[in-house]
Amino acid sequence: MVPKKVFFTKGVGRHKHELQSFELALRDAGIEKCNLVNVSSIVPPNCKILAREKGRDHLNPGEITYCVMSRNSTNEPNRLLGAAIGVAIPKNRESYGYISEHHSYGEACKKIGDYVEDLAATMLATTLGLDFDLDKAWDERKQEYKMSGRIVQTRNISQTAKGEKSSLWTTVIAAAVFLEE
Secondary structure, eight states, rough: OOOOOEEEEEEEEESSSSHHHHHHHHHHHOOOOOOEEEEOOOEEETTEEEEEHHHHHOOTTTTTEEEEEEEEOSSTTTTEEEEEEEEESSTTTTTTEEEEEEEEESOOOHOOOOHHHHHHHHHHHHHHHOOOOOSSSSSHHHHHHHHHEEEHHHHHHEEEEHHHHTTEEEEEEEEEEEEEO
């Protein structure tokens, strides 16, 4: 199976049980009705990126659905937690791209989003043989990658939340969901 389409989604769930908070995060993301199988980090050649709503329309209850997922949970009051997915797509759509995932505590949404986007772009850049300086800020490298003409798209989807004051479990997820059709 080589996926033809992918979409990105995120969610938050809160409940007194950790597993139920995860289920509620999946519901918030709109992917709760699938049997999710975690896979690694490759965007297949010619894989079309769909909007979240369009992608979710392709899902059927009970189907085996492959995804790259970042997940994080806490029951500590006020603890900031995050989950993020980044993607980098090459200009040559006959080539493959990269997806990265990251989850953390205490980091703002923008910070983890930039981090995963940078990770995905760096992994793609190394396979394309692009020169880059890891000491440069992501914003500078992002412009260099795009100016090279070989990486045309990077993006991320990130979700953060603070742990509930009443010590409920809080779960955040971010996912790249693959579709066959």
